[in-house]
Amino acid sequence: MTDTIFALATAPGRAALAVVRVSGPEAERVLRVIARGAPTPRRATLRGLQGVEGKPIDKGLVLWFPGPSSYTGEDCAEFHLHGGIAVVDSLINALLDLGLRLAEPGEFTRRAFEHGKLDLVQAEAVADLIDAETAAQAMQAVRQLESPAMARWRERLIEALAYFEAAVDFPDEDLQTDTVEQARYTLRDVLREIRRGIGDAERGRRIREGYRIALIGAPNAGKSSLLNGLLGRDAAIVTATPGTTRDVIEAPLIIAGYKVLVADTAGVRDTDDEIEAEGVRRAEAWARDADLRVWVVDGSASDGSWRRAKLEIRAGDLCVLNKSDLPPGADAAGVLAEAEAAGMRILSLSVASAGADDVRSWLENRVIEVLAGGEAPAATRRRHRDGLLEAADQIEAALVQMEPELAVENLRLAIRALGRIVGSVNPEAVLDRVFATFCIGK
Template identity: 60%
Template structure:
């Protein structure tokens, strides 16, 4: 990290103010070249920025952050310039002419991580905070940026060290004056830790759904009214609606918000047997999306006399008897029997009636809140966290059953510790770090 990087820290386009930030050993030289001299640390100074030929670029506020007391831990600076694209482009050109390099996505935060300013979970919290669209996402990301997962990991690590010390005492000093049951004393520690990790793992799915969105699938036979219902809930024409069965061929996702939580509502291809290759692929995708969804809305044409096509449902799903404003057909009775057998709640509605759609929105909001709300924010929020927690739990479970093979039990405890250390990046392969930080925007 001997080179000095720079990047715009604000979005491209016209704005009142744009920020260009620098980090690295040549930051002071760059500030002096453009602004005359570095201001006092953390005090904004109004300066005229000039190119190498002395031509004025802009009047800007210049801030100086001397390392290690900076975001990245290195010497840093910021130019707060007028937000016209030409101004920003001229500042970038001037910095490039000094031999500075445009930063890669996430490189500022990666330097903060590598200089010990943030752990890896906190760095992910930074990315999540930038991407936050809802209040719940903001709160969860801020909690992770504050070090909640890192603090939990440190506590888990302390328990592992305690258990490992007992195992190794029994293995390395069998003839010394150590209690005969020293290895057995490690087991209650491991059981308590396993219980805590299981709780964190059970809550990890909730954290992922807060980040990514609660997934709701509209499923059912062709012409049941799924696309009409999607448009009514989205309050726009997100899907094409025609009387021709099989109009929807692919999954159409619409982001929505319920009580401050993000949700993804998906219209899917009508479920039926078909020889049309394209429609068959749409049906396959519909079933796959529905299988992975958190909630399935089985939409039934209440005016039809055909037997309904039942998707794979769970007890907390909803059966929507649509077209309730038309004369009831035999399909309604079939659906009621099926829903009752599955323990699925039934809602009668017409997708054309605003009051019915509003009532459905309220029902969906209750389910989203029940699934995602909690007294405490989840500690684990990503698939990466969940995979490492699972690995640690498997290692600890194996250590518990190896009663007569203490060396192997101790090794499993060590490997569990390595898995937990990777959550916060104490040890992590370079390709994992590359993948994490490449998801950031440039300038962060």
């Protein structure tokens, strides 16, 4: 027997309106006590609201969603109140008096999932939509919510499995070739779509989590100056002392409508200082996982310090040859030659005198090039991608099996892999992890 839960669905604090939602078997009784009865289903109705002992709380809109046609699939009620702190408190106290329990984060959506209203990917999309900071993130989440690709692929595989099983059960010659041919056609088609989903998964993850840019280079090159220039505020300390930055300083930024995470890092050099050495280690680790490394180089230096980082240059990395206001040092020529040979793009500038606008517009082009275009990706998390890779392997294996009996085994495994993505075969722990990231009231 499930209990009845409630939560403030709007942000707490003083506001024009507050919405409190209730879900569970007691929802109708709650409406009887607080709003003198349940109104017509799904129709906003103005009612006087009162506490358990008849004390008036507010006058507001009441909605009644009898299950299963509700968000959670259970009986649900919604109260739209004036958004005053005391008003909301009185309603919450009345609900507690009625024996209701405050919902856990994500509990409404978890109940929706458990009642088959949403699959797990759609539930994740609900969380992503609430967390979205950019239009691109929101669009991707809406697409996932409205067009659940993984569930569709899984259904088509189940259909194909039925054909293969029929061929096994009724090994009549004609029937077998026809049905198996039809099933193979479906498999090839789904495989094509899954491969496209895998190809787009990295883009999906970057749109969702943010495109990660590491500023890396020798001490004093101007990394912190560049970070401050990009952000338009003094986020990191800039001094003439080499080794100023010790920690990784991560700052979110929106570039061309996409979420970007820029990290300023400790200047890389050999050092006996324990704290600085740890900073260097973290700098290299962050840069290794970044989507883009921006190598900041002091163009006036002559000590060869710029290549101390234990990182390989990747084609497509950016080299910012800084301090162009000073006479070029002996390093500059070597930097340019090496950067060009490695396929790096080079921007020569002075952050201190000209600011970071050139870098910003270069980054804008890069972000658009990498993240824009095409449909919103179907896979947005690592667990989606892992499941799709496994499903694709199994479908490929099924396609090369000559015996339907053996193809059936591979297909079952492919269906299982997709099932884990959409949540039809998940252990409790996975579900707990997914729903724990929600806010209360959703």
